[in-house]
Amino acid sequence: MTLMTIIDDTALHQSKKQSKKLEKLWQDVEKKQARNQRYRAKLDGFYEEFKPLIESKEHVVCAATGKWIQHLLTFVPRKTIKGNQRVELYAWIEEELTILEANPFNPISTTDLREFFTSLLIDFQSTMPKQTVSDEELDALREDLFGMFGEWLPLSNEELIDMIHHPERFQAYIHDMLNQSNSAEAEDEHEDDSEWDGPDWDMNDDFSFENDDPELPMSTALFEDKAMTKLYRQLANQLHPDKERDPEKKALKKDLMQLLSQAKKDKDALSLLMMAQEHLPEYKLTADDDMLKRIEATLHSKIALLNQEHEFMQHGNDIKSEIWRRFGGGAKASRAKTLEQYGDLLIVESEALYAKINNVTTVQAMREQLSQRIHQQELNSMMGFGMFEDFLK
Structure with a gap:
């Protein structure tokens, strides 16, 4: 059935050319709807193929990450971890928590880990006398925060000193900064995507x-x-x-x-x-002539929306689209091999985390790890600045 079959043509005065134009637009809408349905079915089908092969291994990695976070937390009360290294320890814990939260297969309660983190920070702060913070230390902290967020944060010296003296506030600030960019969007999506709640x-x-x-x-x-x-x-x-x-x-x-x-x-x-x-x-x-103009405009608008939907499915950040882009290329045998290799990498990653738990057991070993992270961030920052300068030349 076509568009023109449901339009009462007794009142129409449009030309055959206009009728053909509307019909062509209508057919284009149907083709693009069918295209999007096929693509969505492909995403859904591959996700169902992916899930049983990989989900259990993702759970293994999440469990290892959770154990590693708990291990990092054991160093929070260590008073010999000071200055930039303490800031880096908090940032590392926050980074690992964020990774765990972002994993759609995560079965671990990050809420419990965060609450435990905050309690450790409060306990540690209560045992430490307030110390004088030098300008050099404040400058170093600002640079660390710049390396973490890629921008200079609008924090006064007094606010930075307060965070140094109250580590739980520093942790909360980092968490808020990492999440505030997504909170408004998430709230809008929640309002827009509220599920239908019954036959009303x-x-x-x-x-x-x-x-x-x-x-x-x-x-x-x-x-x-x-x-x-x-x-x-x-x-x-x-x-x-x-x-x-x-x-x-x-x-x-x-x-x-x-x-x-x-x-x-x-x-x-x-x-x-x-x-x-x-x-x-x-x-x-x-339909009169005005109605036909409205139909034509609506058809054009619908085609644009369908194209946007298809573009989002191809390049969006939802889990099914990401999984397809990452693993869905090639023939079925090739995809199966890629999934197998990815599963093997997950196991390697989890084993590496457990190895770090077993090897990084002393404060000295942890301080070496923190120094390496700080040094690597400095290198990354220098490389980024150099690339920017090259771009300007």
């Missing part, structure tokens, strides 16, 4: 899509038309699960009503028309 539809709902705002985009204006209000009610009446006694059909209609509700939420007039194609065989949309 009312077939006699007297809402209206109408809006008299002349500045509405043409694509939105189609949804606001009275015809879409009427179509929504017809679909709701046809698909309402409470009117169905057969359990299987009732479950199907429940899913369809969720789609209908989502279309209303998204102001997606095309989804209403597509549902009408399938579920209201006698439906006809009476």
Whole structure:
């Protein structure tokens, strides 16, 4: 079934060229929807293939990381770890906690680890007399923070000294800085993606899509038309699960009503028309020239959104997209080999963490590790600055 089959052509005055243009746009929408569905199915399928092969090994790495964090925490009360090395120890613990939190397969409670970290910091701070902090030490701390975050932080000397005297505040500050960039986005996503919470539809709902705002985009204006209000009610009446006694059909209609509700939420007039194609065989949309312009604008807008969706699936940061980009290339045999190699690397990584736990057992050994990290960060910073200078030449 095509777009023009549901438009009542008795009131139309458009040319054949205009009809063909609308039909071509409609077909493009359907092709891009099918393309996105195939790509999503590919991501979902590979994720289901990935999960049983790798998840248990990811759990092993997470467990090893958790043990390593606990081992690092045993050095927090050691008073001989001072100055930049103490700052680096806190940063290292924070880094490992962040890695653990970012792993979508993580079964370890980072909340418990963080609370334990904070309690150790408080205990350590209570045993230490406040010391005079030199300007050189403050400058060194600022440089360490710059290396950690890639920018100079707007902290006064008094704030830095307070953090030195209260390590738990320093830890909390680092945690907040690492997470604040994502918190607003996460909150917006939570509001936008709230799950439908039950069959609260009312077939006699007297809402209206109408809006008299002349500045509405043409694509939105189609949804606001009275015809879409009427179509929504017809679909709701046809698909309402409470009117169905057969359990299987009732479950199907429940899913369809969720789609209908989502279309209303998204102001997606095309989804209403597509549902009408399938579920209201006698439906006809009476369209004048203005309505056709709205349909055309909506089709263009839908194509743009579908392209954006496809782009996000290819380059987004969700777990399924990341797994496909990292491991999904090549033939099936090649992917299987890549997954096997990755699983082996996870085991090697976990064994390396346990080896560090067994080898780094003294304060002296830990101080050597901290010095190496500080030195490596200084090298990375110098290399980055050198590359920037080369770019400017």
